[in-house]
Amino acid sequence: MDLPKEIFLKDYKKPDYLFDTVDLEFQLGDEKTMVTSKIAVSPGNEGTSSPLALHGCDLKLLSIKINGTELKSDKYTVDPRHLTILTPPAGVFNMEIVTEIYPQLNTSLEGLYRSTGNFCTQCEAEGFRKITYFQDRPDVMAKYTCRIEGDKTLYPVLLSNGNLIEQGDLEGGKHYALWEDPFKKPCYLFALVAGQLECREDSFVTCSGRKVTLRIWTPAQDLPKTSHAMYSLKEAMKWDEEVFGLEYDLDLFNIVVVPDFNMGAMENKSLNVFQSRLVLASPEAATDGDYAAILGVIGHEYFHNWTGNRVTCRDWFQLTLKEGLTVFRDQEFSSDLGCRTVKRIADVSKLRSYQFPQDAGPMAHPIRPLSYIKMDNFYTGLRKGAEVVRMYKTMFGASGFRKGMDLYFQRHDGQAVTCEDFYAAMCDANNAHLPNFLQWYSQAGTPTVKVTSSYDEGSQAFSLKLSQEVPPTPGQPMKEPMFIPVAVGLVDSTGKDMPLTSIYSDGMVQTLSNDGHPIFTTVLQFKKKEEEFIFNNVPERPVPSLLRGYSAPIRLDSDLTESDLYFLLANDSDEFNRWEAGQILARKLMFSLVADFQQQKTLALNTKFVDGLRAILRSTSLDKEFIAKAITLPGQGEIMDMMSIADPDAVHAVRTFIKKELAFQLKDDLLAAVTSNRSSEAYAFNHDSMARRALKNTCLAYLASLNEPDVTELALNEYKSATNMTEQFAALAALSQNPGQVREDALLDFYNKWQQDYLVVSKWFALQATSDIPGNVANVQKLLAHPAFDMRNPNKVYSLIGGFCGSPVSFHAKDGSGYKFLGEVVLQLDKINPQWHPAWCQRSLDGGDMMRPDKLLLSPAGDDHLSQWTL
Ligand code: PHE
Numbered sequence: 043m044d045l046p047k048e049i050f051l052k053d054y055k056k057p058d059y060l061f062d063t064v065d066l067e068f069q070l071g072d073e074k075t076m077v078t079s080k081i082a083v084s085p086g087n088e089g090t091s092s093p094l095a096l097h098g099c100d101l102k103l104l105s106i107k108i109n110g111t112e113l114k115s116d117k118y119t120v121d122p123r124h125l126t127i128l129t130p131p132a133g134v135f136n137m138e139i140v141t142e143i144y145p146q147l148n149t150s151l152e153g154l155y156r157s158t159g160n161f162c163t164q165c166e167a168e169g170f171r172k173i174t175y176f177q178d179r180p181d182v183m184a185k186y187t188c189r190i191e192g193d194k195t196l197y198p199v200l201l202s203n204g205n206l207i208e209q210g211d212l213e214g215g216k217h218y219a220l221w222e223d224p225f226k227k228p229c230y231l232f233a234l235v236a237g238q239l240e241c242r243e244d245s246f247v248t249c250s251g252r253k254v255t256l257r258i259w260t261p262a263q264d265l266p267k268t269s270h271a272m273y274s275l276k277e278a279m280k281w282d283e284e285v286f287g288l289e290y291d292l293d294l295f296n297i298v299v300v301p302d303f304n305m306g307a308m309e310n311k312s313l314n315v316f317q318s319r320l321v322l323a324s325p326e327a328a329t330d331g332d333y334a335a336i337l338g339v340i341g342h343e344y345f346h347n348w349t350g351n352r353v354t355c356r357d358w359f360q361l362t363l364k365e366g367l368t369v370f371r372d373q374e375f376s377s378d379l380g381c382r383t384v385k386r387i388a389d390v391s392k393l394r395s396y397q398f399p400q401d402a403g404p405m406a407h408p409i410r411p412l413s414y415i416k417m418d419n420f421y422t423g424l425r426k427g428a429e430v431v432r433m434y435k436t437m438f439g440a441s442g443f444r445k446g447m448d449l450y451f452q453r454h455d456g457q458a459v460t461c462e463d464f465y466a467a468m469c470d471a472n473n474a475h476l477p478n479f480l481q482w483y484s485q486a487g488t489p490t491v492k493v494t495s496s497y498d499e500g501s502q503a504f505s506l507k508l509s510q511e512v513p514p515t516p517g518q519p520m521k522e523p524m525f526i527p528v529a530v531g532l533v534d535s536t537g538k539d540m541p542l543t544s545i546y547s548d549g550m551v552q553t554l555s556n557d558g559h560p561i562f563t564t565v566l567q568f569k570k571k572e573e574e575f576i577f578n579n580v581p582e583r584p585v586p587s588l589l590r591g592y593s594a595p596i597r598l599d600s601d602l603t604e605s606d607l608y609f610l611l612a613n614d615s616d617e618f619n620r621w622e623a624g625q626i627l628a629r630k631l632m633f634s635l636v637a638d639f640q641q642q643k644t645l646a647l648n649t650k651f652v653d654g655l656r657a658i659l660r661s662t663s664l665d666k667e668f669i670a671k672a673i674t675l676p677g678q679g680e681i682m683d684m685m686s687i688a689d690p691d692a693v694h695a696v697r698t699f700i701k702k703e704l705a706f707q708l709k710d711d712l713l714a715a716v717t718s719n720r721s722s723e724a725y726a727f728n729h730d731s732m733a734r735r736a737l738k739n740t741c742l743a744y745l746a747s748l749n750e751p752d753v754t755e756l757a758l759n760e761y762k763s764a765t766n767m768t769e770q771f772a773a774l775a776a777l778s779q780n781p782g783q784v785r786e787d788a789l790l791d792f793y794n795k796w797q798q799d800y801l802v803v804s805k806w807f808a809l810q811a812t813s814d815i816p817g818n819v820a821n822v823q824k825l826l827a828h829p830a831f832d833m834r835n836p837n838k839v840y841s842l843i844g845g846f847c848g849s850p851v852s853f854h855a856k857d858g859s860g861y862k863f864l865g866e867v868v869l870q871l872d873k874i875n876p877q878w879h880p881a882w883c884q885r886s887l888d889g890g891d892m893m894r895p896d897k898l899l900l901s902p903a904g905d906d907h908l909s910q911w912t913l
């Protein structure tokens with residue numbers, strides 16, 4: 043069999059041929075689509091005469107012409123993955139290739155496909171080869187035109203990248219549109235959309251006074267749900283100008299919504315494509331989480347216009363160059379529009395529940411992998427890439443980071459570049475050198491940093507000894523030390539930050555001050571296996587606040603005592619670290635209770651922990667969403683990731699125990715929080731109201747876990763009286779924690795209310811899929827046959843199957859039934875759309891737990907079932 047080849051970073055070679063212009067013509071048809079591609083080719087390397095190999099997949103070749111003459115069949119070869127022109131002419135030449143494709147049969151949702159009747163493309167990473175024969179690699183950048191021809195009634199709207207330069211009617215009820223994109227781009231940014239769509243139109247005036255037309259295209263009935271997406275787009279355009287000086291470069295920006303889409307969205311030049319969930323929202327049918335996700339992803343795709351499109355990747359190994367940077371940019375955007383600490387907590391939690399387990403498992407890979415077979419499997423390391431970008435900002439500060447970005451664009455606009463180019467721009471702009479920093483791109487695994495502290499009263503010196511360990515990962519048994527920025531503050535006995543005056547390290551004393559002002563947080567540049575940093579002039583033994591703001595994506599193992607942690611939880615000026623102190627305490631508690639559970643001891647909750655959380659819950663000065671996060675226990679996946687042998691049942695039992703016990707002991711405070719955070723105002727997407735809802739919903743979930751008549755009544759009331767999906771769905775989720783008639787009735791009621799809205803129905807699937815009620819495998823199996831479920835729609839698959847893989851108990855059932863179920867589904871899905879299963883780990887419910895079967899203690903039956911499929 044002809045298997046796909048493994049491709050290595052070290053084998054990179056510049057293309058032998060360049061494509062200067064690409065003129066595409068599509069004749070869209072119900073049965074088949076004809077694609078004509080006319081390319082101006084020029085030699086990439088002096089005097090090249092090598093064969094020109096073009097990628098192609100599932101294409102029917104109709105003809106090839108070189109400089110206007112049909113190419114004889116002995117002058118080229120065709121195999122299932124290539125078309126090779128054996129002896130291309132020397133110098134510049136024109137090539138015309140005509141192919142036929144069958145979008146209606148394309149269930150992979152890659153290349154040109156149909157979604158609810160409309161035509162749509164998805165070309166990243168290597169989908170363009172399913173449209174026509176091409177050098178499908180990002181370092182081949184060309185200027186494109188695209189002429190689309192199709193039936194005017196069936197496909198009234200014809201869109202592609204760039205500017206519309208001509209359109210008109212044709213014979214036989216057809217019409218056409220001609221688009222021209224003035225910017226050079228790699229083929230993965232090409233897009234075409236055709237069908238029955240309507241648009242919401244608005245405009246944005248850029249900083250240089252140009253008016254840009256903005257259009258969001260959806261089926262007509264969804265137009266009212268696009269206002270939040272339009273707001274998000276305009277905010278993103280403004281933010282990129284203000285923060286990075288980056289202005290939009292065309293007069294038109296289109297967003298298209300499609301129900302069937304593999305990933306979240308796609309940054310095609312001036313024609314972004316989104317899956318419905320990330321555009322459509324109304325207060326009644328979308329939650330605060332959905333609203334926030336829309337803001338972030340609209341921003342993300344828009345920001346790619348500069349980081350990804352204007353400056354693109356030399357090859358797919360450099361994926362993090364555009365994705366890490368753009369994820370970082372969208373995180374910053376959401377922070378600036380909302381609450382920075384809360385956003386940081388959410389991002390770090392996701393890093394811990396998705397990235398850490400992957401980085402510790404069989405799929406671990408550096409953010410810039412060394413080889414790949416199918417690129418699709420590497421879209422899972424993006425968060426760590428964003429953390430790496432964040433470290434530059436931590437090191438150089440906001441203005442140094444901006445200087446680095448400016449230099450990056452100045453050097454590389456219009457180019458396809460590498461991670462080293464980004465590193466060089468950052469360092470050169472700041473006259474800096476970051477020893478061992480590039481290791482972040484090439485070493486997999488999450489570093490562990492150990493910190494021990496000591497205080498010498500006589501010399502008033504406080505010492506932090508740091509050591510680092512990067513664990514072995516598949517193919518990388520030995521690791522080099524990495525450059526780790528550790529942001530530190532010292533807290534005095536009254537809870538105040540001490541001014542930091544000077545620090546001794548590397549045999550040198552460094553005076554710390556910020557233009558004569560005292561500084562309270564400094565960033566230690568930790569770059570060796572072991573290093574000691576000594577703070578001078580420290581008048582009393584401080585409690586160190588380490589890794590403030592989570593300044594590096596590492597696991598921190600410090601010698602802070604429990605009382606230090608309670609002290610930080612109550613006092614740290616770095617709010618992230620207040621939350622973190624609570625999480626560390628919760629983790630310690632969970633581990634000790636897991637041990638008790640395994641030894642069949644009675645579980646008991648330590649009162650200091652309850653008191654600490656009570657104080658947070660009662661605070662009137664803290665942000666409400668922060669409080670909600672601070673009283674939420676670490677996820678089951680996070681705890682399992684930290685165990686040498688994961689024991690899902692024990693972790694689940696312990697987490698459930700703590701939740702109930704907290705609910706019992708804090709009942710009055712929780713009730714007060716629910717009642718005082720109700721609001722009769724109309725839904726608004728702003729931080730204050732979202733924070734209020736978040737706190738109320740978190741407290742309601744605690745209360746409902748008690749499964750007592752009064753709280754069930756309360757949750758039912760909240761469910762019935764809710765006027766927005768955020769509160770309605772939270773109440774439903776609270777009720778559905780406990781098996782029984784109330785749960786069944788509420789779920790049925792919700793379905794009946796919302797069965798017409800497939801996005802809400804997807805939530806309903808996910809809620810049931812992630813449930814920890816006993817015997818849930820059978821329930822999920824039943825839902826597969828539900829009339830609203832459809833194996834061909836990624837959203838539904840992610841909700842039900844992906845949700846199930848994130849479920850705390852049933853997926854890991856000791857009898858292996860959860861794994862067996864997944865194995866069977868994977869085999870089915872693989873035939874329809876192979877991209878789905880690698881992506882589940884990322885795209886199951888937010889906060890869902892990641893699967894780590896490699897670490898689980900399996901019963902023999904479980905082992906058996908696991909071996910039926912490869913992870
Ligand atoms: N590049 C897309 C984004 O940033 C993600 C994506 C990858 C979409 C591959 C489709 C295929 O959102």
Ligand code: ZN
Pocket residue numbers: 342346364365368369
């Ligand atoms: Zn992206």
